[in-house]
Amino acid sequence: TIFVLTKVDMAERGGMKQDRMLSILDGRLFPMKALGYYAVVTGKGNTGDSVEEIQRYEREYFARSKLFQNGMLREAQLSTRNMVNAVTEEFWKMVRDSISDQALHFKTLRYNLEAEWRNRYPGGRTLDRDDLFELGKADILNHVASLQMLQPSKWESVLMDCLWDEVAPKVLDIFVEAAQGRSAGEFNTSADIQLHKWADSQQLAQLCAEVGLDTMFGQLHQKLDGVEGDRFHTLSQGMREEVERLSRKDHHWESYNVDQLKYVQMSALDDKDVPSAEQWRAAVEFMTSALRKQIKVAEEDLEKLQGPTSTYDRWVRWKSQSSAEAQRQAVAEELNKFLAAEPSHPSKLYTDEILTVQ
Numbered sequence: 001t002i003f004v005l006t007k008v009d010m011a012e013r014g015g016m017k018q019d020r021m022l023s024i025l026d027g028r029l030f031p032m033k034a035l036g037y038y039a040v041v042t043g044k045g046n047t048g049d050s051v052e053e054i055q056r057y058e059r060e061y062f063a064r065s066k067l068f069q070n071g072m073l074r075e076a077q078l079s080t081r082n083m084v085n086a087v088t089e090e091f092w093k094m095v096r097d098s099i100s101d102q103a104l105h106f107k108t109l110r111y112n113l114e115a116e117w118r119n120r121y122p123g124g125r126t127l128d129r130d131d132l133f134e135l136g137k138a139d140i141l142n143h144v145a146s147l148q149m150l151q152p153s154k155w156e157s158v159l160m161d162c163l164w165d166e167v168a169p170k171v172l173d174i175f176v177e178a179a180q181g182r183s184a185g186e187f188n189t190s191a192d193i194q195l196h197k198w199a200d201s202q203q204l205a206q207l208c209a210e211v212g213l214d215t216m217f218g219q220l221h222q223k224l225d226g227v228e229g230d231r232f233h234t235l236s237q238g239m240r241e242e243v244e245r246l247s248r249k250d251h252h253w254e255s256y257n258v259d260q261l262k263y264v265q266m267s268a269l270d271d272k273d274v275p276s277a278e279q280w281r282a283a284v285e286f287m288t289s290a291l292r293k294q295i296k297v298a299e300e301d302l303e304k305l306q307g308p309t310s311t312y313d314r315w316v317r318w319k320s321q322s323s324a325e326a327q328r329q330a331v332a333e334e335l336n337k338f339l340a341a342e343p344s345h346p347s348k349l350y351t352d353e354i355l356t357v358q
Contacts, residue, residue: 002090003027003034004083009041012067021067025077035090038083039068055080136236140243143223150219158219163211164290170198172294180346195269205262209253217248306332331357 005011005024023029025037041061043054062068062078076082117126127135178190198204224240274280307325308314321329334357339345349357 001032001034002083002087003030003032003037005037005039006042008039008067009061009065012065016067018067025074036077036083036086038077038086040078040080040083042080132235133239136239139236140224140240144220146223147219155215159212159215162215162218163208166207166211167204168290168294172290174198176347180348192269196266199262199265199269202258202262204265205258208261208265209258213251213253217244220244220247302332 008016008021011021020029021039025039027034027037041054041058043049044057049057058079068078114126174191174194178187178194181187181190221244224244274283303309305325306329307321308317308319309321309329313319338349338353
């Protein structure tokens, strides 16, 4: 803090004594422990006066003032110029102290980082930011280039798995709905209509394009993340993540690619020929496996909805059903009666059956 007493010319005209002024500027009357005490004159009170006129008036006042004569007050405590010099000196002193503290902080930080480097990578030369960047860049480019070495069969297998995970719910819904028909002809007609409608709306093509991008970036992520043996793997982690993020952000399919994919899908749906018995058996096995997985998931969901139903769970594991779970179990038991009486029962209930269950 710097204490500044303004308008001392008005104070003199008001009858202020020299000893009182001395007690103020010595810090006895206002003991603020300030860095300095100064008396200034801020002009005659005319807002139109220039800075030069105010400074000239201040010099003339201190030259003729009886209050500040006799040498009782130090000249260094008088005038705006001396106050400004004091403020400037204190400011640069704070700057120098701050710079010294920062320099010490950075010196300590550098020492700690160098010690960490020597302990983590013993025997290796010290690398600066540019060296690490070039090292990381070369490593990333090498792993990205290795994507070209993936066999087409690998791409097809990964893409097939990812694609089926996305389209399976829709495909199975279409087939289950078509299966409500009483003949193979009704099944084929319903399935063809729904599949053509789905493909014609471009939803299927757009979904496949998105899956293609996700598959490609999934393989890119595996390549960039699969370098655990590299000594500088952790140092380039952020760089590799940023490369992957920007790649996902900037890469996209052109709209005409989706249109072309739509026409390919429409043509495939219109083609009813099966080239070989092996393809037919492979398709049957694939759908059988997919349906079994779906049935298993449905059974697990049904078990969760019904809660612990076995005597073993209730008596050995000390588990019990909630009221809602008990009601669901009762509904399931009633539905099983219909399925036992009619194994080929459709997936929808008739009105009288609903009333019976209720």
